[in-house]
Amino acid sequence: MLTDKRLIAVCECIKPCSVFADVGCDHGKVSEYVAENKLAHVVLACDVSAKCLQKAKARLSRFDNVEFHVADGLKGIRRVDTAVICGMGAKTIMGIISALSYKPYLILGAQKNVEELRFFLARNGYRAEKDFVVEEDGVFYDVICACEGECEIDEIIAHEGFFYKQKDELRKKRLQTEIAKYSALYPSEKNKKLLEIAKEAYKWQS
Ligand SMILES: C[S@@+](CC[C@H](N)C(=O)[O-])C[C@H]1O[C@@H](n2cnc3c(N)ncnc32)[C@H](O)[C@@H]1O
Incomplete structure (x- = not known):
């Protein structure tokens, strides 16, 4: 099983x-x-x-x-x-x-x-x-x-x-994890972009 x-x-x-x-x-x-x-x-x-x-x-x-x-x-x-x-x-x-x-x-x-x-x-x-x-x-x-x-x-x-626009508890939890991770990382162009993306997606979950 x-x-x-x-x-x-x-x-x-x-x-x-x-x-x-x-x-x-x-x-x-x-x-x-x-x-x-x-x-x-x-x-x-x-x-x-x-x-x-x-x-x-x-x-x-x-x-x-x-x-x-x-x-x-x-x-x-x-x-x-x-x-x-x-x-x-x-x-x-x-x-x-x-x-x-x-x-x-x-x-x-x-x-x-x-x-x-x-x-x-x-x-x-x-x-x-x-x-x-x-x-x-x-x-x-x-x-x-x-x-x-x-x-x-x-x-x-x-x-x-x-x-990503559909409400989903696990997606929300992962976005929170991503936002915390990218906020803590060195703010390179790539990390800033990934943080923005995660924050934008998170708006649909809150
Ligand atoms: C980590 S295992 C994943 C096993 C299972 N699919 C899973 O998700 O638990 C990856 C498997 O993919 C096989 N694999 C890698 N490249 C492949 C390819 N091009 N065609 C077929 N099998 C491949 C590897 O030999 C290995 O057995």
Whole structure:
């Protein structure tokens, strides 16, 4: 059973589909959730590292609808309806999405540079359906669900989320943390800009 708050949040975004891919599956917990809850006809557990994929194989051997692929992203893999791509940097995630010739439903969890990922989605024909914050062990994570479509983007959206104007207790808590952090840092141009962005977004939460 899943216990990690971040992965629970990711898994709760997965809708029933035909072909599901867990890209960078590593431990295989997301694939296990999908197989166990019969959310897909076929589950593709994929990882660029054969060693990491071995962990997924050990966890998922009891399911007969799970396939294992050593692959860079989804290169060489058949078309999927939904792809979870989590636990990597935004640059890696953007590279994986860029290599696709179609637009699956995406559930994304970038560990860093998430603002670049939001710019990328908005400029490459995606619309955010969800974009929310999860807190686990004092660390805030962003989870973004996106499908084919269009959406607006600017610096505040890129840094604070597509739905930063919606009231949300966790988002508010993260903004308070960011404001305290950037206020304490050396006021370089970059830090001043990030502080302004956080303060502007915070207005919607207070
Ligand atoms: C930190 S783990 C994240 C595991 C899981 N997705 C999660 O969020 O808990 C990152 C995994 O992504 C894999 N990975 C990194 N780059 C990749 C790529 N280009 N294609 C597929 N897998 C990749 C790594 O081998 C590793 O197993």
